[in-house]
Amino acid sequence: MQTAQTTVDPSEVAKFEAMAAEWWDPKGKFKPLHLMNPCRLDYITRQIAGQYGRDLTQPEPFKGLRLLDIGCGGGLLSEPMARLGATVIGADAAPRNIPVAQIHAEQSGLQIDYRNITAEELAAAGEQFDVVLNMEVVEHVADPQAYITACHDLLKPGALMICSTINRNPKSFAVAIVGAEYVMRWLPKGTHEWHKFITPDELYGLITTAGLTPVDRKGFVFNPISWQWSISDRDLSVNYVTASTRPA
Numbered sequence: 748m749q750t751a752q753t754t755v756d757p758s759e760v761a762k763f764e765a766m767a768a769e770w771w772d773p774k775g776k777f778k779p780l781h782l783m784n785p786c787r788l789d790y791i792t793r794q795i796a797g798q799y800g801r802d803l804t805q806p807e808p809f810k811g812l813r814l815l816d817i818g819c820g821g822g823l824l825s826e827p828m829a830r831l832g833a834t835v836i837g838a839d840a841a842p843r844n845i846p847v848a849q850i851h852a853e854q855s856g857l858q859i860d861y862r863n864i865t866a867e868e869l870a871a872a873g874e875q876f877d878v879v880l881n882m883e884v885v886e887h888v889a890d891p892q893a894y895i896t897a898c899h900d901l902l903k904p905g906a907l908m909i910c911s912t913i914n915r916n917p918k919s920f921a922v923a924i925v926g927a928e929y930v931m932r933w934l935p936k937g938t939h940e941w942h943k944f945i946t947p948d949e950l951y952g953l954i955t956t957a958g959l960t961p962v963d964r965k966g967f968v969f970n971p972i973s974w975q976w977s978i979s980d981r982d983l984s985v986n987y988v989t990a991s992t993r994p995a
């Protein structure tokens with residue numbers, strides 16, 4: 748299935764263009780993603796290791812896997828995936844993110860192929876991957892179904908997509924918008940639009956309509972006392988993640 752329709756929402760991409768210089772500042776505008784990284788990397792690495800039978804205690808356990816980090820931003824997830832041995836392509840619709848990500852990878856001694864390109868353009872070019880990381884992007888696109896369908900096309904048969912986003916309910920409005928943008932001021936006001944948040948059932952609907960098989964979903968839960976994120980089987984009320992596969 749090929750998709751030609753653009754998934755880019757220019758006003759969303761402009762927000763990330765304006766913040767591009769801050770990607771690697773752990774106290775800057777992307778502080779929430781930096782704080783969340785250990786927890787989401789734990790989830791991502793276990794899912795990939797499980798799907799491909801890799802031993803995470805071995806050096807470079809993801810060697811031989813071709814991984815796309817779609818909406819890669821500054822490369823907060825691309826870099827650890829490259830360290831684990833994956834061949835990483837980081838793609839983002841915001842042009843300014845690309846040199847920021849490239850310079851940081853160079854400084855870190857990592858080889859990552861960063862490109863200013865969208866999911867649908869990569870799919871139209873016939874690119875395919877063993878893993879597509881699709882983290883915190885679907886709530887920023889113009890057409891979530893076209894976007895997830897493009898992600899389906901980017902997976903080899905039997906390959907894995909991991910997709911995280913934010914639930915839509917009164918609690919997520921209070922926590923992800925009022926709390927993060929107005930009270931904690933972690934993110935600039937207007938970074939998120941509540942009506943673009945997606946419930947887990949809606950995301951499963953998008954995934955299955957695209958032809959993927961959902962295999963797992965978990966919550967990412969922030970503890971304001973320990974200031975740490977953890978993975979929850981039950982609490983998907985704000986941040987959550989799904990794993991799905993393309994049928995072989």
Ligand SMILES: C[S@@+](CC[C@H](N)C(=O)[O-])C[C@H]1O[C@@H](n2cnc3c(N)ncnc32)[C@H](O)[C@@H]1O
Binds near residue numbers: 756844888
């Ligand atoms: C919240 S950031 C997430 C960055 C990264 N995935 C992470 O979790 O660390 C969302 C990113 O998606 C990018 N983006 C938005 N719409 C996109 C689209 N249609 N195609 C590709 N990237 C897009 C933005 O430019 C931004 O860098």
